[in-house]
Each structure stands twice: as structure tokens, then as C-alpha cells.
Amino acid sequence: MSSYDVALIKEQGVTFAVVSVKDHILHNTHESNKAVEAFSYEFGCPAVIMGARNHKLYGRRDLVNFLSRISISRLPWKRWNRAA
Secondary structure (H helix, E strand, O other), X not given: OEEEEEEEEEEOOEEXXXXXXXXXXXXXXXXXXXXXXXXXXXHOOXXXXXXXXXXOEEOOHHHHHXXXXXXXXXXXXXXXXXXX
């Protein structure tokens, strides 16, 4: 079973997920795109991935721009478990 820290956010009528992933995923565009697509499908809304340690963001530009202006500690983080 895999587990992730996830924040589901609704801002200005847009619901989206922010998912904390291992930093190395963000070093490979193909892996980053696969992760964003998989999490978007899983949560039924757009997803942005964020490096667990470096906090680098990847996903839709408008969502990344919004998130870059706020502290990640203010996000409503929860642990999400999913079957492997």
C-alpha cells in the first residue's frame, strides 16, 4: 500500500489536489506528467505534484502560480492511502 500527503483545495470555484511526491519524480518530465495524470484521475480533479523535500511544484500553470504565493503549511494536508 502506498500513502501520500494530499491537500484538496477549492479556490475561486476550482477544486484541485496537491500531492506530495518524492523529489526525484520532479526531475523527469515524463514521470511528472504520469503522476499528475494519475492523481488527477484518482481524485477526479486537476492535480499538482510537489516535491516532499524541495517543495518544487509541477502541474497546471495557473494552479502552480496560485500555490507559489501561499505557504504550503497553510494547506489542509491529510494522509491518503491507496492500494498498490
